[in-house]
Amino acid sequence: MAQLTAPARVGARLPIAARIALIYVAARVVTVVFLVIAASAGGVSDPASALSSLLLRWDAQWYWFVAEHGYPTELPLTDSGQVAENQWAFMPIYAYLSAVVGALFGSWGAGATVVSLVSGYLASLVLFRMLRLRVDESTATWAVVFFAAGPLAGLFHVGYAESLFLLWLFLALWQVLRRQYAWLYLLIPLMGYTRPGVLAFALFLGLHGIVRWVRRRVDPLSVREIVHIVATGALAVVVGFSWQFLAAVATGDPGAYLATELAWRRNWISDAGGGFVPFDGFVQAAGFWFTDWGFGPVVGYVALGLLVAGLVALLLFEPHVRRLGVDLRLWSASYLLYLLAVFFPQSSVFRLLAPLSPLWGAVAMPRSRVWRVGVLALCLVAQWWWIYNMYALGTTYWQIP
Known part of the structure; x- marks a missing residue:
């Protein structure tokens, strides 16, 4: 990773796309080394086969199953009569796109890896373009370094939909920052049917519209823009709830999608079949995990409150985050609120x-070389920790990547 210690000087005369490609490829080489070490941790005789298996574990198996068998019209049930884990928890675009690309390479897994890798590069390029609207070139470049080599960089290689979703998301945020709202009519459905999260974008568009209305004297807001913001926000809501509707129509069960999602939660909370309640997942988890760790539920609830307060303070007052602008802070707040509402943390x-x-744009703002190289080193250490724990050791539901 020596090339990444001074990214502002790497290929400085090259086009931005080539410069980001150099950073991305260098980061991918390091991640491959980490993945190979993780795949070989059990003393396997065929590291290549072990690596392939590692890249296609967990959710990747479900996306493959969607591509091969589609979605069930009859929900599978557990021995106790509750809805079991099934394909309705996984959106179709990544699964089927990987199948199309995989047809060129001879397997769904190869197609999934290609889609993830290419999407990761394009997401890195769009991230740079988006951040350049708010920060200088050096900061935007270092933000891409941290993104490409960060703790979650293994996602650019595995058969998960995150890379593709991030591409659509960054494109959508970029267009909002540029006030090019018409692109959202395409990008919102692409986001919504790649993985869950588009309802957070609906909330973001609502908050964005309110802020633009309040600031219309300093940031002129045309009638055309009002129509686009309202229409795309409504589209995001419709797309966000449409998957529940499609699952209900296909299975004849109005609660098919939510029951499917709760099936995963029962791996930790055995009585999670009582129905979905917003924000209940984090509250349950605070009590569950802190009790499991020996602290008791009250400590968990206090820790959850402090976490939420800390995140609010970060987005409102941290000077580097504030310099990213209102829109990226609103997106971050919207997505965090969405996670708090729907997710059971594990x-x-x-x-x-x-x-x-x-x-990452805020993290990259301090121009100290020691700071930036130090953050990069921490990114690589965290990346190895995540890969080792989630893949080399991740053989149970307690270590799901």
């Missing part, structure tokens, strides 16, 4: 923080 929570990646 080891996958690290992966679900990836849509907050525009905040």
Whole structure:
């Protein structure tokens, strides 16, 4: 990773796309080394086969199953009569796109890896373009370094939909920052049917519209823009709830999607089949995890409150975050509120923080070389920790990437 210690000087005369490609490829080489070490941790005789298996574990198997078999019209049930884990928890675009690309390479897994890698590069390029609207070139470049080599960089290689979702998300945020709202009519459905999260974007558009209305004297707001903001916000809401509707129509069960999502929660909370209640996941988890760690539920609830207060203070008052502008802070707040409302935190929570990646721009703002190289070193250490724990050791539901 020596090339990444001074990214502002790497290929300085090259086009931006080539410069980002150099950073991205260098970061991918390091991640491959980490993945190979993780795949070989058990003393396997065929590291290549072990690596392939590692890249296609967990959610990747479900996306493959969607591509091969589609979605069930009859929900599978557990021995106790509750809805079991099934394909309705996974959106179709990544699964089927990987199948199309995989047809060129001879397997779905190869297609999934290609889609993830290419999407990761394009997401890195869009992240740079988006951040350049708010920060200088050096800061935007270092933000891409941290993104490409960060703790979650293994996602650019595995058969998960995150890379593709981040591409659509960064494109959508970029267009909002540029006030090019018409692109959202395409990007919102692409986001919504790649992985869950588009309802957070609906909230973001609502808050964005309110802020623009309040600031209309200093940031002129045309009638055309009002129509686009309202219409795309409504589209995001419709797309966000449409998957529940489609699952209900296909299965004949109005609660099919939510029951499917709760099936995963029962791996930790056995009585999670009582129905979905917003924000209940984090509250349950605070009591569950802190009791499991020996502290008791009250400590967990206090820790959850402090966490929420800390995040609010970060987005409102931290000077580097403020310099990213109102819109990226509103997106971060919207997505965090969405996670608090719908998710039960466990080891996958690290992966679900990836849509907050525009905040790397704030991390990259201090221009000290010691700071930036130090952050990069911490990124690589955290990346290895995540890969080792989620893949080399991740053989149970307690370590799901």
